[in-house]
Amino acid sequence: MSLLTSNNPSDIRRLALFREMSRRFWFSGHSSVVGLVVLMLSVVLLQLAVQVYLNLWNRHFFDALERRDSYAMWYQAKLFFPLAAGSVALAAISVWGRMTTQRKWRESMTQEIILAWSKKKHDGPFPSGTDGAENPEYRIAEDVRVATDAPIDLTLAFISSGLTAATFFGVLWTVGGSLELRLFGHYTEIPGYLVIGVILYSTIMTSLMLLMGRRMQSVIEGKNQAEAEFRAAAEVMRGDHPETPSQARTIGERLQQRLDSVMAAWRDLRTQLIKTTLVSHSNFLMAPIAAYIMCVPKYGSGMMTLGEVTQSAAAFVTVQGAINWVVDNYQRLADWRSSARRVASLLYAIDNMEDQVAAPHSHHDSEPKPMSYNPG
Numbered sequence: 001m002s003l004l005t006s007n008n009p010s011d012i013r014r015l016a017l018f019r020e021m022s023r024r025f026w027f028s029g030h031s032s033v034v035g036l037v038v039l040m041l042s043v044v045l046l047q048l049a050v051q052v053y054l055n056l057w058n059r060h061f062f063d064a065l066e067r068r069d070s071y072a073m074w075y076q077a078k079l080f081f082p083l084a085a086g087s088v089a090l091a092a093i094s095v096w097g098r099m100t101t102q103r104k105w106r107e108s109m110t111q112e113i114i115l116a117w118s119k120k121k122h123d124g125p126f127p128s129g130t131d132g133a134e135n136p137e138y139r140i141a142e143d144v145r146v147a148t149d150a151p152i153d154l155t156l157a158f159i160s161s162g163l164t165a166a167t168f169f170g171v172l173w174t175v176g177g178s179l180e181l182r183l184f185g186h187y188t189e190i191p192g193y194l195v196i197g198v199i200l201y202s203t204i205m206t207s208l209m210l211l212m213g214r215r216m217q218s219v220i221e222g223k224n225q226a227e228a229e230f231r232a233a234a235e236v237m238r239g240d241h242p243e244t245p246s247q248a249r250t251i252g253e254r255l256q257q258r259l260d261s262v263m264a265a266w267r268d269l270r271t272q273l274i275k276t277t278l279v280s281h282s283n284f285l286m287a288p289i290a291a292y293i294m295c296v297p298k299y300g301s302g303m304m305t306l307g308e309v310t311q312s313a314a315a316f317v318t319v320q321g322a323i324n325w326v327v328d329n330y331q332r333l334a335d336w337r338s339s340a341r342r343v344a345s346l347l348y349a350i351d352n353m354e355d356q357v358a359a360p361h362s363h364h365d366s367e368p369k370p371m372s373y374n375p376g
Helices: 009-026 031-067 070-118 136-176 193-212 216-239 245-300 306-323 325-351
Strands: 179-183 186-190
Touching: 009 070, 009 325, 031 070, 031 136, 031 306, 070 136, 070 325, 136 193, 136 216, 136 245, 136 306, 136 325, 193 245, 193 306, 193 325, 216 245, 216 325, 245 306, 245 325, 306 325
Parallel strands: none
Antiparallel strands: 179 186
């Protein structure tokens, strides 16, 4: 299910405008966009290959360490440097590709919004039912940035996580093998027990994050709205010249009220971040320890070498990180959804404003008319 979905008919109409504008950029067929997409996906695959080799390196190095084989240890040490250099180079290329694509998408969307805005009359109030579209300069400057930056990062991370989980599941199944336990006087064999363990562990962590951060999106939306209103009130101070002390006090009180709202919103956000940090940091500390504990029975019985233990632990951490994509990106997802919905509200408001030249249409149309402008 898309993250930009809603059961509210009004939301559906607004989000359709955002999706349509995004579709025009991504499916324009422009060679630069296609080239960047191919580059980013290629880097994801190459990074996965390097991860697999580094995982094997863990096994070989620690097996050599356990055997006290100095020649093999030095060989593996020298092998590490080209693998590390390749990983660093791919990370740098990934940053270039992601940020270039984000800049192009933001530029395209901003130009479209400005072009549409320039064709409308601005001397009246916003159309009714467009909450969240106030302070359009903030929407264009900040929310468009978040709405175009985050999806690229999140999508690449999601694709990488899926491929990584699928690849390292195989490592855990092969290296970890089966675990034989004596339960109620009978021996029971658990095939692929490390795979079962990482799935259970990741499910618990993801559930905790969803529970702790269930209010994150609404809190972020409230914070963004409070910031926009505070900025608008501050702009009024620069434009208004109070003639009496009472007028000056009124402007000051209004600005203070907006500041109080901003501070309250940030306190709410702080509480949410504390809750989600409790889960994410606990996961950071516990994941490798959980992997080692699961390997103890087989290592203690001599069925696993030290290298296989470290390889399994590294694969376990990699897989749980991939499965816990939601845990790692929950705040970013909430922030993006908030900004995307606010951009959608602005698009809906612009679409229902009176044209400067053409005959105005009703502000209360039940269905928004599609924007009649081309991508900038």
